[in-house]
Amino acid sequence: MPGGTVEGGGLPAPEVGIVLGSGLGALAAAIEVVGTLDYSEIPDFPRSTVAGHRGRFIYGRLGGKYVIAMEGRVHYYEGYSIQDVVLPVRAMCCLGIGTLIVSNAAGGLCPLFEVGDIMAIEDHINLIPNPLVGANDPELGVRFPDMGEPYDRKLISLAHAVALAQGTNLRQGVYVGSTGPSYETPAEVRYFRGIGGDAIGMSTTPEVIVARHQGVRVLGFSLITNTLTGEPAQLFGGPKLTHAEVIEAGDRAMPRLCALVREVVEKM
Numbered sequence: 326m327p328g329g330t331v332e333g334g335g336l337p338a339p340e341v342g343i344v345l346g347s348g349l350g351a352l353a354a355a356i357e358v359v360g361t362l363d364y365s366e367i368p369d370f371p372r373s374t375v376a377g378h379r380g381r382f383i384y385g386r387l388g389g390k391y392v393i394a395m396e397g398r399v400h401y402y403e404g405y406s407i408q409d410v411v412l413p414v415r416a417m418c419c420l421g422i423g424t425l426i427v428s429n430a431a432g433g434l435c436p437l438f439e440v441g442d443i444m445a446i447e448d449h450i451n452l453i454p455n456p457l458v459g460a461n462d463p464e465l466g467v468r469f470p471d472m473g474e475p476y477d478r479k480l481i482s483l484a485h486a487v488a489l490a491q492g493t494n495l496r497q498g499v500y501v502g503s504t505g506p507s508y509e510t511p512a513e514v515r516y517f518r519g520i521g522g523d524a525i526g527m528s529t530t531p532e533v534i535v536a537r538h539q540g541v542r543v544l545g546f547s548l549i550t551n552t553l554t555g556e557p558a559q560l561f562g563g564p565k566l567t568h569a570e571v572i573e574a575g576d577r578a579m580p581r582l583c584a585l586v587r588e589v590v591e592k593m
């Protein structure tokens with residue numbers, strides 16, 4: 326429970342859970358580590374198949390609060406069941422976190438967005454299977470959870486205030502969670518823009534759904550690693566979108582996102 330202790334360990338329960346997705350990896354170094362637990366040590370826990378992704382929980386202090394962070398997440402496109410994808414977030418919620426902070430790399434659908442922009446997620450459109458399909462465990466949450474405020478408005482306001490003070494131009498918009506792993510076709514880009522998306526990526530929405538199911542408030546950020554125009558590529562003959570480009574853009578914007586999240590945790 327928030328303010329309680331981790332069962333059996335005598336340590337304070339973490340107040341905040343953080344998914345160190347693209348753009349937040351470096352935040353791990355800012356945590357005063359109390360302990361770590363490799364996913365490989367947990368029976369039946371999913372492990373990322375993407376090269377270079379480590380998989381472990383980090384428990385420690387950040388911005389004066391006890392936090393638990395997921396260094397490495399798994400994606401639906403890796404072939405895991407949707408229940409496996411959300412298992413680490415479920416575990417953090419069961420440890421008693423009151424707030425979940427998530428980040429992702431995303432393609433910009435909104436024409437105003439530029440590579441390197443950070444977007445506070447105000448809402449999402451989930452096109453990845455819903456992790457709540459199947460028997461409901463009433464100890465975790467209700468059968469039909471409300472999704473009227475998936476991302477906490479007060480935390481978004483706080484993020485804007487912190488970003489302003491830090492000189493970071495924080496965008497805001499709707500995140501589309503799609504399965505991937507192929508990037509979008511030009512027609513799909515126009516479609517996703519048309520249905521209200523501002524950014525699109527391949528993670529996050531299932532994690533947010535289970536966090537809301539368990540009554541945990543959520544703050545989410547997308548790092549815009551590339552912009553999507555919806556124009557057929559042959560009109561430009563330009564370079565193709567690669568994973569390397571996405572990673573590189575994410576790494577460049579990482580210090581700004583880490584500074585933002587660190588101060589938001591401190592002030593919330």
Ligand code: HPA
Nearest residue numbers: 430431432525526527571
């Ligand atoms: N599409 C989907 N997922 C992504 C993208 C994109 O353009 N960029 C980073 N993740």
